[in-house]
Amino acid sequence: MEPSLKTELDIKETLRRNLEELNSRIMAACVRSGRSPNDIKIVVSTKYVDHDIIRQLFELGIREVGENRVQEAQRKYEALKDPSGVALPLSWHMFGHLQRNKVKKALQLFELIHAVDSLRLTQEINETALAMGKKAKVLVEVNVSQEPQKYGLKEEEVVPLLKELSPMKGFQVLGLMCMTPISQDPEPSRPIFRHFREISEEINKIGIENIEMKYLSMGMTQDFEVAVEEGSNLLRIGSILFRDVPRIL
Numbered sequence: 292m293e294p295s296l297k298t299e300l301d302i303k304e305t306l307r308r309n310l311e312e313l314n315s316r317i318m319a320a321c322v323r324s325g326r327s328p329n330d331i332k333i334v335v336s337t338k339y340v341d342h343d344i345i346r347q348l349f350e351l352g353i354r355e356v357g358e359n360r361v362q363e364a365q366r367k368y369e370a371l372k373d374p375s376g377v378a379l380p381l382s383w384h385m386f387g388h389l390q391r392n393k394v395k396k397a398l399q400l401f402e403l404i405h406a407v408d409s410l411r412l413t414q415e416i417n418e419t420a421l422a423m424g425k426k427a428k429v430l431v432e433v434n435v436s437q438e439p440q441k442y443g444l445k446e447e448e449v450v451p452l453l454k455e456l457s458p459m460k461g462f463q464v465l466g467l468m469c470m471t472p473i474s475q476d477p478e479p480s481r482p483i484f485r486h487f488r489e490i491s492e493e494i495n496k497i498g499i500e501n502i503e504m505k506y507l508s509m510g511m512t513q514d515f516e517v518a519v520e521e522g523s524n525l526l527r528i529g530s531i532l533f534r535d536v537p538r539i540l
């Protein structure tokens with residue numbers, strides 16, 4: 292059968308199997324590294340699928356989802372409301388680079404913004420959050436791999452930025468996020484993850500007021516097991532869950 296002709300039940304069965312595989316591989320990585328799976332949060336990267344699939348994930352127990360674009364998240368959020376306008380109780384994460392003109396919408400919609408990477412952006416977020424009477428929960432993105440990447444702070448820029456953020460009342464910094472270069476082999480990510488974790492431990496040691504290192508957002512489909520072994524507590528997972536599932540991306 293063509294994937295597009297699959298029934299909702301077929302799709303749900305497939306999602307269930309993919310989720311089971313993900314969970315058992317996380318479990319095995321936890322056993323190898325002496326960690327508890329309870330300490331690892333999975334946020335499903337839903338950019339690949341439309342709202343109907345997100346609803347099925349919800350029915351399978353998923354409560355945290357991440358999107359890369361504010362408008363796409365907004366569209367899916369609206370489509371998932373029930374007829375009386377009540378939103379599905381999901382927690383939305385912003386994974387992508389945030390544009391300054393989207394900050395207000397982002398603060399309305401997202402529980403956690405993963406990729407804060409410039410002082411200019413943080414000033415915009417701070418002012419907007421204060422005007423809305425809330426604190427923006429954010430992670431700071433660090434470019435720890437040697438490859439030239441578009442986004443993420445250089446390592447030496449992290450502590451100075453955190454010190455700038457420390458007195459800002461519109462902020463609650465909850466940790467760090469990193470991306471690894473695309474690779475078929477997960478092992479090249481290991482030293483990157485290890486170093487990333489060391490950076491967060493250094494920051495903890497320095498102790499910057501109002502800055503918490505609660506989350507290490509690292510690990511995707513290509514390298515989540517290595518990420519677990521190296522101390523990740525927030526995995527951003529997409530592709531592995533959407534094998535044989537109709538996709539929009």
Ligand SMILES: *Cc1c(COP(=O)(O)O)cnc(C)c1O
Pocket residue numbers: 336338359386387470511512513527528529530531
């Ligand atoms: C798409 C995406 C993910 C998930 O990647 P998969 O390889 O599909 O698991 C994680 N983080 C970010 C920032 C992404 O854009």
